[in-house]
Amino acid sequence: MQPVKDINQYLAQHKLPHMWCPGCGNGLILKQLLTGLAELQIAREKAVLVSGIGCSGRAGDYVNFHRFQGTHGRAIAFATGIHLANPRLTVVCLMGDGDCGAIGLSHLIHAARRNINITAIVANNLNYGMTGGQYSPSTPDASVTSTSRPGKVGDALDLCSLTASAGAGYVARSTVYHIFEAQKMIREALKTGGFGLVEILTPCPTYFGRYNKLGSAVDMMEWLKKKTVPLDRFRQMNERQQQEHFWRGVLAKHDKPDFLSRYRDRGINQ
Ligand SMILES: Cc1ncc(C[n+]2csc(CCOP(=O)(O)OP(=O)(O)O)c2C)c(N)n1
Ligand code: SF4
Numbered sequence: 291m292q293p294v295k296d297i298n299q300y301l302a303q304h305k306l307p308h309m310w311c312p313g314c315g316n317g318l319i320l321k322q323l324l325t326g327l328a329e330l331q332i333a334r335e336k337a338v339l340v341s342g343i344g345c346s347g348r349a350g351d352y353v354n355f356h357r358f359q360g361t362h363g364r365a366i367a368f369a370t371g372i373h374l375a376n377p378r379l380t381v382v383c384l385m386g387d388g389d390c391g392a393i394g395l396s397h398l399i400h401a402a403r404r405n406i407n408i409t410a411i412v413a414n415n416l417n418y419g420m421t422g423g424q425y426s427p428s429t430p431d432a433s434v435t436s437t438s439r440p441g442k443v444g445d446a447l448d449l450c451s452l453t454a455s456a457g458a459g460y461v462a463r464s465t466v467y468h469i470f471e472a473q474k475m476i477r478e479a480l481k482t483g484g485f486g487l488v489e490i491l492t493p494c495p496t497y498f499g500r501y502n503k504l505g506s507a508v509d510m511m512e513w514l515k516k517k518t519v520p521l522d523r524f525r526q527m528n529e530r531q532q533q534e535h536f537w538r539g540v541l542a543k544h545d546k547p548d549f550l551s552r553y554r555d556r557g558i559n560q
Contacts, residue, residue: 314493366385391428407482
């Protein structure tokens with residue numbers, strides 16, 4: 291088994307160019323993941339990428355190591371099964387916010403509650419990209435989408451707060467604009483001996499950006515920069531200001547036993 295020194299070794303280069311739209315953040319998220327794996331010297335044979343259905347889920351097509359694309363909303367369930375069958379593998383689950391926060395939500399909560407030792411990365415583009423820009427549970431109130439032309443009614447679900455309160459070992463949020471911060475969070479999540487969630491806000495200029503008149507892909511990067519604030523500053527904001535921003539930072543970081551360790555401590559399946 292060779293340690294990976296160059297992230298290109300993790301890439302299925304013959305599959306490129308990729309299918310993502312110009313200005314989409316999914317390529318940056320994939321690069322951050324591959325960089326995190328290389329930083330931790332995880333051999334290709336030891337890495338598994340489980341992806342969901344959706345634009346972000348196509349990341350699995352471009353990797354040159356074990357990968358599995360599950361059915362919509364079931365990526366965490368498949369990743370859990372792979373981890374329990376072979377705990378020596380590093381299992382990463384990459385999902386869209388619709389995949390993870392709507393149809394797959396109960397799997398997310400229970401993986402966090404059990405502190406299953408997998409890393410979940412959520413590419414949060416604030417809508418369903420693959421199927422035409424419908425609103426998802428993470429879409430902010432009043433946003434225009436293909437299913438909320440007059441503006442969505444209802445607050446966005448905060449996947450990070452939910453996962454942290456369910457008991458995950460590591461929970462953090464950043465954006466593709468704050469690329470080094472996001473990369474560090476992925477590395478920390480991969481090192482966590484329990485459930486790690488990193489939510490990365492990412493531009494979807496084709497749908498969310500166009501419907502909400504946010505301008506070009508570059509403008510959307512500026513928008514991510516302006517719209518997000520560090521967690522401690524967010525906590526000092528009033529309710530109205532909080533509604534207009536997203537926090538960034540590390541919400542939970544615990545060193546607590548993961549599901550398999552607790553299982554073994556009971557003397558089951560030694
Ligand atoms: C059970 C099921 N329901 C619905 C679909 C249709 N579908 C495919 S992708 C998708 C949305 C994906 O959105 P998201 O997870 O946010 O990923 P994105 O495309 O934005 O990266 C939906 C609803 C499906 N494939 N399977
Ligand atoms: S539709 Fe949006 S999320 Fe999907 S590839 Fe295009 S920009 Fe990316």
